[in-house]
Amino acid sequence: MSEVTYLEAIREALFEEMDRDENVFCLGEDIGAYGGAFKVTEGLMAKYGEERVIDTPISEAAIIGAAAGAAHMGMRPVCEMQFIDFISTGYDMLTNYVATARYRSMLPCPMVVRGPSGGYVRGGPFHSQNPEAAFLHTPGLKIVYPATASDAKGLLKSAIRDEDCVLYFEHKYLYRRIKEQMPDGDHLTPIGKARIAREGKDVSIITYAATVWKALEAAEQLEKEDGLSVEVIDLRTILPMDDEAIIATVKKTNRVLIVHEDTRTGGVAGEITARINENAFEWLDAPVLRVTAADVPLPYSPPLEDYVLPQTSDIVLGLRKLAAY
Amino acid sequence: MARSSTAASRLANARPDSLRSAGDGSLSREQKLELYYYMRLTRSLEERLVNLYRQTKVVGGLFRSLGQEADAEGSAYALDRSKGDVLSPLIRNLGSMLVQGAKPNEIIKQYMAKGDSPTRGRELNIHYGDLVRGFIGQISHLGDMVPVMAGVTLSFKMRKQDRVGLVYVGDGATSTGAFHEGINFAAVQRCPLVVVVENNGYAYSTPLKKQTAAKQLVDKAIGYGIAGEQADGNDVIATYEATKRAVDRARAGGGVTLVELITYRRKGHAEHDNQSYVPPGEIDRWASENDPIDRYAKRLLSEGEGGGGGFDQSQLAATDKRVLEEIDRATDEAEASPMPDPTDALVGIYADPPAIAPLWFRQGIKSAVDVHERPSSWGTHDV
Numbered sequence: 031m032s033e034v035t036y037l038e039a040i041r042e043a044l045f046e047e048m049d050r051d052e053n054v055f056c057l058g059e060d061i062g063a064y065g066g067a068f069k070v071t072e073g074l075m076a077k078y079g080e081e082r083v084i085d086t087p088i089s090e091a092a093i094i095g096a097a098a099g100a101a102h103m104g105m106r107p108v109c110e111m112q113f114i115d116f117i118s119t120g121y122d123m124l125t126n127y128v129a130t131a132r133y134r135s136m137l138p139c140p141m142v143v144r145g146p147s148g149g150y151v152r153g154g155p156f157h158s159q160n161p162e163a164a165f166l167h168t169p170g171l172k173i174v175y176p177a178t179a180s181d182a183k184g185l186l187k188s189a190i191r192d193e194d195c196v197l198y199f200e201h202k203y204l205y206r207r208i209k210e211q212m213p214d215g216d217h218l219t220p221i222g223k224a225r226i227a228r229e230g231k232d233v234s235i236i237t238y239a240a241t242v243w244k245a246l247e248a249a250e251q252l253e254k255e256d257g258l259s260v261e262v263i264d265l266r267t268i269l270p271m272d273d274e275a276i277i278a279t280v281k282k283t284n285r286v287l288i289v290h291e292d293t294r295t296g297g298v299a300g301e302i303t304a305r306i307n308e309n310a311f312e313w314l315d316a317p318v319l320r321v322t323a324a325d326v327p328l329p330y331s332p333p334l335e336d337y338v339l340p341q342t343s344d345i346v347l348g349l350r351k352l353a354a355y
Numbered sequence: 356m357a358r359s360s361t362a363a364s365r366l367a368n369a370r371p372d373s374l375r376s377a378g379d380g381s382l383s384r385e386q387k388l389e390l391y392y393y394m395r396l397t398r399s400l401e402e403r404l405v406n407l408y409r410q411t412k413v414v415g416g417l418f419r420s421l422g423q424e425a426d427a428e429g430s431a432y433a434l435d436r437s438k439g440d441v442l443s444p445l446i447r448n449l450g451s452m453l454v455q456g457a458k459p460n461e462i463i464k465q466y467m468a469k470g471d472s473p474t475r476g477r478e479l480n481i482h483y484g485d486l487v488r489g490f491i492g493q494i495s496h497l498g499d500m501v502p503v504m505a506g507v508t509l510s511f512k513m514r515k516q517d518r519v520g521l522v523y524v525g526d527g528a529t530s531t532g533a534f535h536e537g538i539n540f541a542a543v544q545r546c547p548l549v550v551v552v553e554n555n556g557y558a559y560s561t562p563l564k565k566q567t568a569a570k571q572l573v574d575k576a577i578g579y580g581i582a583g584e585q586a587d588g589n590d591v592i593a594t595y596e597a598t599k600r601a602v603d604r605a606r607a608g609g610g611v612t613l614v615e616l617i618t619y620r621r622k623g624h625a626e627h628d629n630q631s632y633v634p635p636g637e638i639d640r641w642a643s644e645n646d647p648i649d650r651y652a653k654r655l656l657s658e659g660e661g662g663g664g665g666f667d668q669s670q671l672a673a674t675d676k677r678v679l680e681e682i683d684r685a686t687d688e689a690e691a692s693p694m695p696d697p698t699d700a701l702v703g704i705y706a707d708p709p710a711i712a713p714l715w716f717r718q719g720i721k722s723a724v725d726v727h728e729r730p731s732s733w734g735t736h737d738v
Contacts, residue, residue, distance in 0.1 A: 031706040063547065081513055087543060095502025096509055102486065103510040122533070126496050127503065133704050134478040167703050169711075193706035270705075308715075309402035 034212055037205040039179040040070055040144075041188035044108065048078055051106060054190055057084040057093055058110030067112050068146055068205060090120035093225060094143060098128045098195075101141040105311070106190055112146030115159040125268055128195045129170030134236055146202035147175070148291055149323075149339055153202075154330035160292035162268050165197055166301060173269040175199040175240035179210035181266055184219025192221060201240045208243075211314065222267045224275035228263030233352050234279040236302055237289040240267040241340060248345035259355055268298055268329040276302060277310050284315040289295055289345055294322040297327045317353035321348045368667075374587040382595070390432060390591055391655060391671065394424040394648050396678045397450035400459050401684050408626055412690070414468040415479045420447040420623035422589070424554055425647030427451040429594030430521065430616065431550050433602045436489060438517055441507055443491045443500040443522040447620070449481050449552065456488035457481075459685035464486065470695030477700075497528035501537030501550065508546035508605075519605045521549040521598070527558025529575065530566055538611065546604035549598060550613045553588065555620035560632040573615035581611040588616030589647040592654075597646075619645070680688055703736045 034042065048054045055078075056071060061177040062085040065072030075083040086093050090111060097107035100282055101106060117124070124143065138155045149158035165171050172194055176182040189196035227242055230251050235245040242264045249260035263279050265272060280286055286306060288299040299320040306318055319339045362650045382390070389643035401419050409419045420427060427444070430627060435438035444451045449462065464472035468479055473483040474492075484492035490707035491507065493500050511518040528534050529552055541548045552572045556563055576583030582604060586597035594616055601612035619641045630638070658665035698719070702710045713719055 065724060084544070087536070087539055089502075089536035089540055090541035091499075092502040092505060095533065095537060096497060096506030096540055099491075099503040099506025100454070100510040100513075101506070102491065102503075103507055105510050105513070107506075108410075122496055123502065127494055127499050130494070132706070134474055134482070134494075135476075137484065137486070137491070138706065154392050172705070255728050270708075 033209040036179045036182045039183035043183045047190045054106040055082040056108045059112045094120040094123040097141045101139045108142045113147035113157050114147040115156045125168045129168045132136050144198035147199040148201040150203040155327040158328045163297045172196040174267045175239045184217045222270050223230045224272040226263040227262045228262040230259040232259045233285045234261045234283040235287045236263045241289045244342045247342045280310040281313045286318045287348045289321045293325045394430045397424045413466045417626040418446045418620035424620045425591035426588035426616040426618045429591040430598040433598035440519045442491045442521040448523045455490045460688045463689035469692040476695035498531030498533035505537045505541035508548040519547045526554040541611045542581045545610035548611045549601040552615045555618045559624040576613040584614040588618030626662045
């Protein structure tokens, strides 16, 4: 078996799930005849037809709302946001309708909303966003954000089979930059379980998505230059959060750096910090530190974007500060 | 089917003849009486809720459909429950839910926030649904049910099922983005969907002329490339006939129809609203000249004149009596129902895990998880 990219892994998951279950269908803008803005859904319409691969009007609220209605009836819709930045125009449908359906009306809403996310690609303020924190605050939703090709496949397949709505963020910087041999058979990555991306004993990094790779680079550098052993936790699922994995790494290294590409204030790192504070305060030897984007809309020009987004060198600084504390 | 060209001068309480029913909708005697029953049940049930509200037994606000019973009942009656048609009501469409099989005791329990109400005390008033019986619970965000029902009916189309969906919006909701996105999406997909625009003149305090510059709401159908129907919403037969045409069109593969039903909201947005914004005399005029139940009763009685096999006053009175007895029983049952177990609040956000952990300063979940399974009468998938 040859290696497949992160993007191809997502496409494999879609093909496999549409093969497996006739209730699975895709809807979104330009996903059918054109194959999607990034060609994630290329070939799907040719195989499954325009009934199951629906090119929609530019209507994110209708895409998400219609998916919810179809999901109530037992379908398994997979919505594409052409860029995940546009999910904000479906925010009402997701947070008020979809997320509450089971709780208030005992109506299951098994659906996936996926889309290209994240920066480092010179996309500017509206083609680079990481909207996970906006939805972390909504009970009833699940959020996954894979960092590897095999998790991209396994998490999407799990998301499609989940009984609730899963927001599946895929990092467009990783689309064609990473490759991996896919595990054999029906590969499912469990939702709600973090992964130890690198074992270590001196300092922990808790992160997810593209910054997992920057964390691994920084860990490598610290080992070479400082002789430090750095553990890297890839959360994979942001909601529900894997408290067990977070607490385990705190107890192991007693020093934690949280890294995410999203902006700082009200970000996921704050929630992780609070959980560590509540559950493992006495295990800490240093304050929990954050390396995140600055609190600005993400600018376009390379010197600006590079300055705003967290870089490997920022993570190295954070690790050294923690190790010396 | 042609739509009426008459723009109803509705606030002058006009009853444009072209919007009224010419025939009887090919309804049987039993069906005609059943329509009367549902209208009477809706009104009497709401009157009972007013009493309970004044006794402070209703926990939240109370929303009335006084004077709008014909449009909710007549339109819902055009669906075919035996085929599995589904509707999504709005706050003034209690009657449509009763037509689909909602029970008075459920409604009263909902208003009283009881633990064995359909939403177990989680949601208010008529915000609940049951897919087995064919209605989906609304949320407060107006227009949002249009995309949802577009999806419900999309599933009918994808599965080649012979089913139709109907969604209610008010005149105010036609201004929302969700309404536009949903109806356009459904139009493009030719979903078997009927969109009923219940034009009752006011959205809370805002009159129609501040909601839209359109001369009449049915005109919006043109922009979406779909069929339009318009009917006198206080004429239950006209409402039924217009909606039936739309339902038949949808079932035959003809796509979406926008049905504008012209009616009047005689009570405020909710029971607390003193309607100070309504011109003097307007409400009284509609009440005295254009009450949908009075009009329908008169019609049923006049059909009986001359021994034509119609109805007499005793039959209507018997229906009224039956309705009151039902509501008495429902009230007794609702009053005897328990309030929810507080810990049930933590159950059923997700399928898995079925319950979330309580906060550290609260007691545990007790047995709530054990009973989190929904009643078997409630639909989930593949219905």
